[in-house]
Amino acid sequence: MSPSSVTPRNVLFLLASSREGGNAEQLARKAAEALPPGTVTDWLRLEDSLVEPFRDLRHAPGGYTRPPPPELLALAERTLAADEVVIVAPVYWYNLPSTALAYLEHWSWWMRVPELRFAERMRGKVLSLVTAHSSEEDDSVATPSLMSLRMSADYLEMRWRGGLIGHGNRPGEVLQDTRALSAAREFLVRPLSVAKVEAA
Numbered sequence: 001m002s003p004s005s006v007t008p009r010n011v012l013f014l015l016a017s018s019r020e021g022g023n024a025e026q027l028a029r030k031a032a033e034a035l036p037p038g039t040v041t042d043w044l045r046l047e048d049s050l051v052e053p054f055r056d057l058r059h060a061p062g063g064y065t066r067p068p069p070p071e072l073l074a075l076a077e078r079t080l081a082a083d084e085v086v087i088v089a090p091v092y093w094y095n096l097p098s099t100a101l102a103y104l105e106h107w108s109w110w111m112r113v114p115e116l117r118f119a120e121r122m123r124g125k126v127l128s129l130v131t132a133h134s135s136e137e138d139d140s141v142a143t144p145s146l147m148s149l150r151m152s153a154d155y156l157e158m159r160w161r162g163g164l165i166g167h168g169n170r171p172g173e174v175l176q177d178t179r180a181l182s183a184a185r186e187f188l189v190r191p192l193s194v195a196k197v198e199a200a
């Protein structure tokens with residue numbers, strides 16, 4: 001596989017932290033700096049688009065009888081326009097933040113909007129995680145987030161790039177994490193075949 005065949009052309013960064021400019025976002029921006037010229041990057045704060053909670057209407061009479069509201073449809077379309085979706089999400093209680101989980105829940109709705117052809121169009125896209133945590137032990141606190149996204153990627157027959165993990169608590173502390181910064185330089189440009197979880 002040549003590098004050009006795995007380098008994403010249109011990368012959507014979905015910011016899931018409940019604060020702006022935090023560690024996960026700063027690490028993701030470092031990773032984005034390594035993308036080759038011509039790559040289209042799209043940055044979106046999930047909480048701005050998640051205007052209503054997901055409702056499971058799969059088995060309700062008539063199922064999903066109305067289309068998603070414009071904000072959620074726009075989020076679906078931006079997802080579908082991307083070659084790679086990067087979930088930029090700190091560790092919250094050993095898991096993904098609620099905004100990231102809500103985003104994944106909405107996939108279940110979008111899969112049932114026939115015009116979107118969501119599952120069909122997600123197939124083959126790349127999914128990855130950029131995360132940050134403040135554990136003084138190791139990176140195992142990020143394992144549930146990684147597993148959740150990896151298995152979700154498998155379910156939709158997406159490709160899984162892996163995770164980029166940084167350490168920090170106050171905003172900007174991740175910039176002291178030299179291992180994470182080094183990993184960030186190649187995270188989004190390396191061939192997928194060597195995808196693995198980056199320890200920080």
Ligand SMILES: Cc1cc2nc3c(=O)[nH]c(=O)nc-3n(C[C@H](O)[C@H](O)[C@H](O)COP(=O)(O)O)c2cc1C
Nearest residue numbers: 017022023024090091092093094133134135168169
């Ligand atoms: C609600 C909440 C839960 C958290 N849970 C954990 C945790 O389980 N493990 C951990 O190591 N850090 C935890 N943290 C710390 C954050 O992961 C850490 O501060 C991270 O750098 C925040 O990323 P951000 O700056 O991108 O928002 C938590 C922080 C918050 C606000």
